[in-house]
Amino acid sequence: MANRYHQHFTVSWDQLHRDVRELCHRLVERDFKGIVAITRGGLIPAALIARELNVRLIDTVCISSYDHMNQGGLDVLKGVDHDGEGWLLVDDLVDTGKTARKVREMLPKAHFVTVYAKPEGRPLVDQYLTEVAQDCWIQFPWDMGIAYVEPLVDQVKR
Numbered sequence: 001m002a003n004r005y006h007q008h009f010t011v012s013w014d015q016l017h018r019d020v021r022e023l024c025h026r027l028v029e030r031d032f033k034g035i036v037a038i039t040r041g042g043l044i045p046a047a048l049i050a051r052e053l054n055v056r057l058i059d060t061v062c063i064s065s066y067d068h069m070n071q072g073g074l075d076v077l078k079g080v081d082h083d084g085e086g087w088l089l090v091d092d093l094v095d096t097g098k099t100a101r102k103v104r105e106m107l108p109k110a111h112f113v114t115v116y117a118k119p120e121g122r123p124l125v126d127q128y129l130t131e132v133a134q135d136c137w138i139q140f141p142w143d144m145g146i147a148y149v150e151p152l153v154d155q156v157k158r
């Protein structure tokens with residue numbers, strides 16, 4: 001599965017924060033009962049959205065599926081006891097749409113947003129900010145660290 005990805009799109013904390021704020025501009029006129037975050041990736045945008053829209057009621061749908069770039073079976077560890085009416089449903093991204101399809105079944109009436117969307121999954125969300133190519137792996141800041149980089153001359157001439 002990992003060889004589906006031929007490019008990387010690296011998102012910094014700053015970039016993510018700017019993107020989520022931009023998404024919030026498109027959501028601010030709506031009223032939501034609360035936010036449902038899809039764990040784990042949805043938790044960070046959900047917290048930032050909650051701050052911008054002044055939402056205090058936050059719930060989770062807990063899903064386990066990818067092991068890094070490899071998608072396995074989809075396991076729902078925790079659901080919610082409503083159909084999502086009036087709620088904002090948040091994930092960081094939609095890729096194949098497998099996660100989104102499952103969560104949509106659980107909360108058919110929620111307004112579903114992601115920050116990033118790839119073409120296969122895009123039809124499953126109501127709104128997203130940025131489209132990313134299907135063969136592109138989005139590298140999030142929480143999966144990265146700051147590391148030393150050797151000077152170019154040493155990399156090339158040594």
Ligand SMILES: O=P(O)(O)OC[C@H]1O[C@H](OP(=O)(O)OP(=O)(O)O)[C@H](O)[C@@H]1O
Binds near residue numbers: 065099
């Ligand atoms: O559209 P799909 O192909 O289903 O992929 C999208 C899902 O994959 C990632 O989650 P992941 O399963 O990696 O777990 P995590 O959020 O706990 O990191 C991402 O946060 C989405 O939830």
Ligand SMILES: Nc1nc2[nH]cnc2c(=O)[nH]1
Binds near residue numbers: 066095
């Ligand atoms: N970090 C990350 N997780 C994913 N899960 C499915 N697709 C992706 C992706 O592009 N990036």
Ligand SMILES: [Mg+2]
Binds near residue numbers: 040042
């Ligand atoms: Mg996820």
